[in-house]
Amino acid sequence: MNYDYDLLIVGGGLVGGSLALALKDAPLRVGVVEALTPEERRRSPAGHRALALSRGTAQVLDGLGVWREVAPEAMAIRHIHVSDRGHFGKTRLHAADQGVDALGYVAVARVLEDAIERGLERLPIDRLCPARIIGLKAGAEGVCVTLKRDGECLGLNAKLVVAADGGNSSVRNLLGIEQEVRDYGQTAIVTEVRTEKDTRFTAYERFTASGPLAFLPLGRKQCSVVWTLKDADAEEVLALSEAEFTARLQAVFGYWLGRIEPAAVRQGFPLKLVRAEKMVDERVILIGNAMHQIHPVAGQGFNLGLRDAALLADRLWAQTGFGEDIGEAGFLARYAEARRRDLANVIRFTDSLVRIFSNGFPPLALARNLALLALDRLPPAKRLLARHAMGYGVRL
Template identity: 45%
Template sequence: MSHEPRQSDVLVVGGGLVGASLALALGRAGLDVAIVEAHPFRINEQPNYDERSIALAQGSQRIFTGMGIWDALQKEVCPIHTIHVSDRGHFGFTRLKREQEGVEALGYVASARLLGNTLIRALEQTSVQLLAPARLESFQTDGDRVQAVLNHEGKSVEHTARLLVAADGVQSRVREQLAIDTHQWDYGQTAVIANVTPDQPHKQVAYERFTDTGPMALLPLNDNHCSLVWTLRADQVDEVMGLEDTEFLSRLQARFGYRLGRFTRVGTRHAYPLQLLRAKQSTAQRLALIGNAVHTLHPIAGQGFNLGLRDVAALAEVVIDAQRRGGDIGDVDVLRRYADWRQTDQRRVVAFTDTMVRLFGQSLTPVVGLRDAGMLALDLCPPAKHWFGRLTMGRAGRLPRLARGLAL
């Protein structure tokens, strides 16, 4: 054990996109922050920052604006001007347009690598301690501090902080060490993800098409590429992943149709099993959970990362406000404000995504007829469509300063 314990105001466990975003927000607001990350924290070397495409809600764009990094992202992301939702083989559809919502874009599409590299560059301009490669071995609360033991570059070191934040994903070791109960559901589905190229312009339209094996999304990318998220039953995955590119594209064409013409190319494919996870509490003594450590969603409607980023915005605000008042940033009342603030949004989005998966997984004729009629009604009812748009754009409810595009 090292005899030179390190310390910080906040220790963030997990340097993925959500954890790095929180560290940057708090670091730029003046707190002493450290990140513990198992992988090297260098440009193009963080495996969490890969070529997967992420749909950024319009509210997430505001958060990155408030954090001061949107200008670095804006030229590289692809805007979404229209969202087209349909039910394959049935009559139901609805559309959202940016003009109807009075925004420049309903959202944006960016690669995880772009987001990650931008966060790393911004963090390198702050005093945030990047402890990587490093792992959290254990921790305990001792009065007004959290005493953590880290394995950093092969050495065991102590680190103390006033607040520990778990941003370590769906298999959160922090959550497990605290024995926080979770509600989990295996959807029996897997998302096959790849970039594809159509022979017609996508015109900044994002497509969400419901099929009998699960939803299929095509998100617009620059250079007229599209990011594909194709949900399959678990028993179909091996066959589809093993197809030659031409046969894969033929299957995709049959499922999606010809709204984008013919698909001509497909990139590397990846498969991710899908599940729902919701932790039954998001705080403990001097500890807060954010992102996938507290909620992991089905990718339907692209809400997962955006929900985690709103966790970041709310937690950063209550922590910074406590610091400016001269209070204890890890105090139970501070963390209760975070948990209470996030509870409604988390429950609403979890219920929304889970209900959509289950509703569109039904093949009973009366259910199909009702859901398609509901989609058409939504398309024809501006107030309902506006409510739906605000929900998907991350603009519903009481918004933190960052989510309004304001600095902390």
């Protein structure tokens, strides 16, 4: 069987699904390939993770028509509290100071996934699910794609293929695109806690000698926790009893929210900076985790991937408006160049935070704490940091 598309999106999750929604009225024939059925996706533990959504991301999701379904179950971040454990430096950001009602939001991934899924169900697009891509060959006029679905092979043709199929991208692997990998030697321990005090819509980022510790508000007295530790320390902490773990976490975080108690199981995730060596290939674009995976400090991962999709949708609209080939090399090169600055800035920002705040060298510790104090007292610097937190640091 043969199918012909203008655009084939491989991966119908958060980023790929958002791209499809952004193109719902575009004069393009769009196909979405997804390896997991909706039932398999709902059973996946990945849906339980908390996502930090910048204010800019919420605005993009609103434009896609899904934010109204997510907003009632999302927790607003109205305050951000940054501190360096064992030192004097602190910086606080407040939404009211920026003239907004929230700097960002925290939402459970499953809520956003379900909202995007419902949006996709309303679109007049072909959804090939469950299906896996097993072959890819680009030519002057288009891309020939081979899928395996229900035990049979399907042949598809498209002008452009967008790989939004995650960190273990089949498209990237088939093309032989190498990745640059930097192992941080750290593990993120992810869990949830109940708190004695009201979170008061506050997100905490606390830097420690082994890495950052984030408490993100999930409810009035509940937080998602992302605790970064050196690999050896993480192995020890994951093996602790529930009471021992809670006591260790309490000692590191302090009593900003009173006493804490566990509300979910612990999971550990090795942390690496991963970046594909190129963003585009012949008639192929990589977006989201297929292109980049970054450190969770500052919660930039999904926000960065959504900006990939948002800019690509804008460029595709413009390209089709001029009647141009959406897979031609010049279009792909211009998109890659437009995204390069944002990607480089976010990687530089997150990488610098990890390196600077995980270093116990006394002169550096003094310098960074003086910098935190300066940020807290200099309105222009604080406005710049707040704009970054809200996702307004780079114009699309």
